[in-house]
């Protein structure tokens with residue numbers, strides 16, 4: 423009898439294990455579900471609208487309201503189970519990673535293959551409601567805030583924005599048991615004090631200043647513990663959690679307070695994934711695994727300690743490129759500093775991207791991690807110079823022999839006729855005609871190129887935060 427019990431217990435464990443690892447089979451098949459019409463982060467409302475409008479049964483698609491500028495915000499429902507799950511993405515218009523993953527999930531549910539038992543289980547046990555792209559006006563301009571200039575995640579109490587009212591109404595009508603609050607965070611966060619980016623960060627938000635843990639919040643913690651376990655197979659050491667200080671105006675905190683077990687997912691940075699297509703896949707896998715864990719009540723067995731063992735987010739921990747121990751000159755003397763550069767992009771009319779970079783900090787940056795490091799001992803760093811001749815336009819800049827200009831210490835060129843394409847040139851900083859050479863500087867806040875010389879010879883240049891070897 424005892425022997426039999428042990429045996430069946432072992433079998434049960436094995437089965438649980440097999441179920442829990444379905445994400446690996448899902449990962450292998452991911453390309454089948456990936457929505458092919460979205461390939462970068464800056465897609466707009468019309469793309470999402472087109473995709474959700476063509477969803478057929480078993481999906482139910484209805485406009486749940488409209489944004490300030492009149493763009494429809496859709497509620498997409500699937501399943502008829504007793505457990506209600508609400509997922510909303512892109513409350514901040516420039517945080518689109520999870521929206522891409524939701525589009526992939528829609529394709530998953532429309533497919534029919536070896537995962538049919540999983541689909542049947544999810545639709546039988548759960549009622550899943552999606553609100554993809556809650557802030558379409560912000561998405562149109564690729565900005566955080568809505569057209570009112572309000573951060574929707576600080577409007578949960580006052581509810582002035584139609585988008586915020588809509589989210590609360592859908593949650594209340596559904597009486598959601600579970601909520602997934604889907605965001606993007608800075609790519610400069612680390613997962614604990616070590617050199618791993620915080621690629622995904624979680625939070626089970628607090629519902630009061632005392633940060634108490636009731637059953638609602640406790641089971642969000644249990645589920646996050648499982649989700650972290652899944653992610654460790656793909657991005658070991660790159661998962662973090664947020665500090666749980668109560669924010670009385672935020673949705674996650676209030677939705678927890680209203681009785682929904684809420685999971686905040688923040689997509690951060692990952693080396694070699696600037697358009698976050700890998701992180702999109704991770705969102706898909708981890709959200710699918712969470713739905714399965716809810717449907718199978720797997721989270722009930724999980725230990726909250728697994729949540730508490732996730733390292734905290736370390737903000738402002740990373741640079742894009744750090745020039746370590748280079749020498750810079752002031753008043754005729756040379757000093758050893760680290761130079762930390764961060765790239766940035768400006769979106770023009772929600773469309774074209776102007777890329778640039780700036781010195782985020784300089785001095786002793788030994789406590790900073792970096793996506794890329796240059797070990798610069800014995801190198802002298804000087805500001806890149808502006809090419810003396812003013813070029814007529816961007817097309818003429820592209821035709822220049824950049825390499826020979828770099829060798830002469832030039833990293834910037836002026837154009838008589840400025841256009842949007844100027845910001846897209848990578849190999850040179852393109853400047854307006856009135857820019858002065860003497861204003862090129864290596865100092866915090868400045869975006870000048872950097873020339874790296876050894877023994878008087880130019881060996882590298884840095885332009886827009888990218889290092890070029892000569």
Ligand SMILES: [Zn+2]
Pocket residue numbers: 513514517605606
């Ligand atoms: Zn956000």
